[in-house]
Amino acid sequence: MIDMIDSILLVDDEDLFHLVFEDACSLLDITLSLKSVSSTEEAEKIFVERFKNKDTKPECVFVDLNIVGSKYDGIEMIRKINYEYGNGCVVGIISSSSDKQEQAKAIAAGAQFWIVKSDDIEPRLEDFRKDFDGYKNRTAKFKVYD
Amino acid sequence: MIKLGKSVQKQLIDTCNNNGVCLEGNIIKLIDAEGDTEFTEYLKEASEKDKSSRRKRLEITKQIQLQNKELVMAQEANMKLMDDLKVALDASTHAKEAAEADLDLLQKKTQTELIGTIVRVALWIVVGVGVITTLIYAIAILTGVDTTLIGNTWSNMFGILLTNSFSIIGTIMGVKYATEK
Numbered sequence: 001m002i003d004m005i006d007s008i009l010l011v012d013d014e015d016l017f018h019l020v021f022e023d024a025c026s027l028l029d030i031t032l033s034l035k036s037v038s039s040t041e042e043a044e045k046i047f048v049e050r051f052k053n054k055d056t057k058p059e060c061v062f063v064d065l066n067i068v069g070s071k072y073d074g075i076e077m078i079r080k081i082n083y084e085y086g087n088g089c090v091v092g093i094i095s096s097s098s099d100k101q102e103q104a105k106a107i108a109a110g111a112q113f114w115i116v117k118s119d120d121i122e123p124r125l126e127d128f129r130k131d132f133d134g135y136k137n138r139t140a141k142f143k144v145y146d
Numbered sequence: 147m148i149k150l151g152k153s154v155q156k157q158l159i160d161t162c163n164n165n166g167v168c169l170e171g172n173i174i175k176l177i178d179a180e181g182d183t184e185f186t187e188y189l190k191e192a193s194e195k196d197k198s199s200r201r202k203r204l205e206i207t208k209q210i211q212l213q214n215k216e217l218v219m220a221q222e223a224n225m226k227l228m229d230d231l232k233v234a235l236d237a238s239t240h241a242k243e244a245a246e247a248d249l250d251l252l253q254k255k256t257q258t259e260l261i262g263t264i265v266r267v268a269l270w271i272v273v274g275v276g277v278i279t280t281l282i283y284a285i286a287i288l289t290g291v292d293t294t295l296i297g298n299t300w301s302n303m304f305g306i307l308l309t310n311s312f313s314i315i316g317t318i319m320g321v322k323y324a325t326e327k
Contacts (some may be wrong), residue, residue, distance in 0.1 A: 016211045023204040027197055032172045119208055 005132060007033035009058035011043045011077060012094065013068045017117070021062070021094075024122050030129050031060075040070040040077045047085040058089055060132070062115070065095035065102060075102070075109045082110035090135040098146055107142050116146035147178035155185040168192035170199075261318060268314050272307050279303045 008031045010021050018036035025031050035058065037043050043063075050057045061081060063074040072080075074093055081091050092113035093106050103114055112135045115124050124145040134140025150158070162168045169177070169192045179186040283300040286293045 014211075016207055016214060019207045020204060020211065023200045023207065026172060026200055027204065029175065032175060119212065 003129060003132075004029060005031040005129070006059040007031060007035070007057075009043065009046060009061045010034065010036040010094070011038075011040060011061065011067060011074070012036065012064040013038050013066075013070070014064070017064075020121065024125055028122060028126055028129065030125060038067075038069075040067055040072055040074075043077060044080070047081065050085065059136075060090040062092060062094040065093055065097050065106075075105050075111070078106060078111050079109035090132065092135075098144065103142075103144065112140070112142060114142070114144045116144065118146075148173075148176050149178050149180055152180075152182070155180075155182060155188070159184060159188050162188060162192070168195055170196045265314060265318055269311070272311050272314075276304065276307050 008025065010018060012018065012021075015038065018038075022034055022036065025034055035046070037046070043061075046058070061078075063077045065074040067074060067077070070077075074095065078091050078093070081089065090112055092111045092115065093103075094115045094117060095102075096117040098114075098116045106114060113128060113131070115121075115128060118124070127145055131140050131143060158169065168188070174189055174193050174196060177189060179189055279300050283293065283296050286296045
């Protein structure tokens with residue numbers, strides 16, 4: 001229970017990945033509260049709501065790099081979370097891409113981690129969970145899990 | 147942690163034993179067994195069942211995800227193939243049009259050459275007939291033979307030849323105009 005993340009928000013356009021992520025988080029006891037949304041607009045609504053009710057704030061946000069059908073991409077979403085909706089939650093990218101230039105942009109936007117999606121996502125999530133306290137305390141450096 | 151009390155714990159255990167229905171999902175992780183060994187065992191079993199079904203679902207979802215990716219790749223390959231086919235079709239259409247244009251040009255050239263030959267031959271015939279008739283007429287005048295018949299023939303022939311010459315030239319101009327259109 002101690003190691004679990006209070007709440008996670010996943011922003012990813014691939015609905016099948018929602019199921020994979022949810023099951024992986026449950027099997028690894030990463031969190032008890034996971035919300036998955038398919039667009040940045042839906043995520044935006046959640047963050048707008050956060051200003052009204054502080055309890056709805058997710059503790060950690062995983063954002064896909066390219067969110068098909070959304071107004072902006074994952075990096076812009078991270079920038080908005082960090083600079084417009086107020087800092088405070090651990091935020092990073094989860095993507096099948098491992099492009100160095102995109103990673104540099106993500107760091108500039110305030111991303112704390114980058115998880116590369118693969119068929120075997122569980123070990124990466126487990127490693128992430130081990131480092132989570134460092135991200136929460138803002139002591140851990142940006143890390144790529146691949 | 148959630149405390150359910152002995153009665154609820156017993157009901158849950160009975161439901162599991164009688165119907166095989168146990169608690170599922172993350173809620174199991176939030177329930178306190180309150181030191182009850184049987185309920186602790188129940189929660190452990192329910193958790194194992196839940197993890198087993200999640201593992202199964204995760205594997206199936208991953209397979210579907212993989213198949214989806216393969217389908218998307220196959221669709222992209224199909225689209226590329228379609229694009230390539232379209233390009234090849236366009237190229238063959240252009241080649242066909244070019245070949246047709248070349249053939250048309252060749253036909254026109256052949257027609258023009260044929261017309262040119264006909265005109266040359268016709269003009270030589272006209273000139274030849276004119277020259278021969280004139281020579282006969284001249285010989286008749288010089289030899290003092292009666293020239294009434296040959297004179298009329300010469301003038302008639304000359305008129306006919308001139309008319310035919312204009313007719314040939316008119317036909318050539320008309321054909322040229324038509325082929326240019």
